[in-house]
Amino acid sequence: xxxxxxxxxxxxxxxxxxxxTVLTWVERRLLGLWQDRHGPDRVxxxxxxxAVADGTKILFKQDWVPPFADRxxxxxxxxxGMMAVLLSFAVIPVTAHAGIAGDMNVGLLFILGMxxxxxxxxxxxxxxxxxxxxxxxxxxxxxQMISYEVFMGLSLLGxxxxxxxxxLRDIVAAQAGLWFIVPQCLGFGVxxxxxxxxxxxxxxxxxxxxxxxxxxxxxxxxxMKFGMFFIAEYAGIVLVSCLVTTLYxxxxxxxxxxxxxxxxxxxxxVVVFFILLRASLPxxxxxxxxxxxxxxxxxxxLFNVMATGTILMLRASL
Amino acid sequence: MLDTxxxxxxxxxHAFHRRATVRYPxxxxxxxxxxxxxxxxxxxxxxxxRCVACSLCAVACPVDCISxxxxxxxxxxxxxxxxxxxxxxxxxxxxxxxxxxxxIQLTPDFEMGEYARSSLVYEKEDLLISGTxxxxxxxxxxxxxxxxxxxxxxxxxxxxxxxxxxxxLP
Numbered sequence: 001x002x003x004x005x006x007x008x009x010x011x012x013x014x015x016x017x018x019x020x021t022v023l024t025w026v027e028r029r030l031l032g033l034w035q036d037r038h039g040p041d042r043v044x045x046x047x048x049x050x051a052v053a054d055g056t057k058i059l060f061k062q063d064w065v066p067p068f069a070d071r072x073x074x075x076x077x078x079x080x081g082m083m084a085v086l087l088s089f090a091v092i093p094v095t096a097h098a099g100i101a102g103d104m105n106v107g108l109l110f111i112l113g114m115x116x117x118x119x120x121x122x123x124x125x126x127x128x129x130x131x132x133x134x135x136x137x138x139x140x141x142x143x144q145m146i147s148y149e150v151f152m153g154l155s156l157l158g159x160x161x162x163x164x165x166x167x168l169r170d171i172v173a174a175q176a177g178l179w180f181i182v183p184q185c186l187g188f189g190v191x192x193x194x195x196x197x198x199x200x201x202x203x204x205x206x207x208x209x210x211x212x213x214x215x216x217x218x219x220x221x222x223x224m225k226f227g228m229f230f231i232a233e234y235a236g237i238v239l240v241s242c243l244v245t246t247l248y249x250x251x252x253x254x255x256x257x258x259x260x261x262x263x264x265x266x267x268x269x270v271v272v273f274f275i276l277l278r279a280s281l282p283x284x285x286x287x288x289x290x291x292x293x294x295x296x297x298x299x300x301x302l303f304n305v306m307a308t309g310t311i312l313m314l315r316a317s318l
Numbered sequence: 319m320l321d322t323x324x325x326x327x328x329x330x331x332h333a334f335h336r337r338a339t340v341r342y343p344x345x346x347x348x349x350x351x352x353x354x355x356x357x358x359x360x361x362x363x364x365x366x367x368r369c370v371a372c373s374l375c376a377v378a379c380p381v382d383c384i385s386x387x388x389x390x391x392x393x394x395x396x397x398x399x400x401x402x403x404x405x406x407x408x409x410x411x412x413x414x415x416x417x418x419x420x421x422i423q424l425t426p427d428f429e430m431g432e433y434a435r436s437s438l439v440y441e442k443e444d445l446l447i448s449g450t451x452x453x454x455x456x457x458x459x460x461x462x463x464x465x466x467x468x469x470x471x472x473x474x475x476x477x478x479x480x481x482x483x484x485x486x487l488p
Contacts (some may be wrong), residue, residue: 034333279329
């Protein structure tokens with residue numbers, strides 16, 4: 001392994017965890033902006049140190065495991081969630097050269113697999129908590145994430161077919177002429193929706209719908225274990241935004257600015273869009289969410305795969 | 319779908335709206351003169367205490383936070399002590415309505431937080447102000463029919479001389 005790769009491996013989690021922490025503040029400020037409020041602006045310049053204050057507070061909170069919980073699994077669950085998200089970043093190509101394993105030949109499959117592992121975090125958390133709300137939340141999370149993983153994978157197939165590779169670096173390279181958001185607009189839409197559901201973000205945050213489930217799968221969690229779920233969720237947002245950027249928005253490609261800056265800008269744009277979704281849309285009912293998935297998104301993504309395949313075959317035969 | 323996009327757009331437009339938040343410690347809100355805040359005891363235009371220790375405020379108080387003791391000096395009534403427990407007070411203003419001498423008044427000041435609960439018990443010297451409060455010209459003894467040193471019965475403003483019971487004249 002070369003020196004820069006090891007450096008990236010060391011730096012990446014640090015940067016990501018910092019980013020996810022700061023994102024909690026960014027989200028609150030942006031929500032404030034769109035709700036005619038100010039948001040947290042007291043700690044440090046513009047409230048920037050709010051994330052530090054929150055982190056410090058949560059570190060000093062009592063780290064309590066309920067006596068009725070299944071201790072081993074209870075402790076392991078947030079670690080699994082965190083690990084799954086952080087490992088996924090390994091195959092994200094930040095630029096043509098930066099990144100840990102951007103040209104891994106099954107990069108996309110690796111990410112889908114890691115997202116599958118991420119389901120374990122919520123399910124195990126809900127199961128081991130041994131309480132009703134947590135279990136209900138965990139069940140919802142399992143159903144939602146497993147369902148949406150289906151369309152997520154299917155919506156990505158279009159991109160893979162057009163590129164002929166699962167490597168994320170090849171996918172970005174294939175977008176030299178035209179970003180995939182244009183020919184794969186259907187896939188893009190399905191992927192965005194599935195991405196929100198996959199990170200169980202608002203408006204699809206039914207696993208932790210606070211008005212009906214307390215806090216869903218992490219009801220029994222406190223202190224830094226809760227913090228890890230929280231950070232993993234925000235890292236998940238960053239991950240999905242990175243994926244959208246890589247798969248549909250041309251990755252690091254863009255004029256004038258350096259590649260890394262373009263990647264960061266696009267990712268930030270998608271993150272902001274995610275927060276805008278949270279600020280504006282109400283949460284659907286659980287059955288509506290499932291109906292949307294299986295009755296609308298599944299046929300749409302299948303149609304997308306079929307249409308892409310047909311066009312590619314016609315073009316190849318001409 | 320279009321509705322959703324419209325919602326997103328309209329929400330994003332809110333970034334340019336005026337903030338509804340009042341940034342309180344720096345930006346004080348306007349409080350009207352009759353705002354029901356910290357309670358004070360006011361004085362006459364000539365500087366004497368208005369309170370005559372009639373205890374009507376203590377009776378009117380729904381949470382029993384007012385405690386006082388009457389004493390007499392110079393031919394009139396004074397409170398010997400006058401105590402308001404602000405940790406109980408609900409700022410309803412009923413004491414002000416009950417007061418026959420405009421002595422007890424509520425003011426537009428609410429910044430009276432304390433670290434110790436006992437610091438919220440205000441004594442007479444904490445409550446008494448040097449001014450007249452909301453009624454600058456009102457002096458209870460100048461208009462009341464009760465005789466005090468320097469003012470006999472019938473000498474108050476808009477008061478007729480007392481009826482002479484021993485005279486038969488109309």
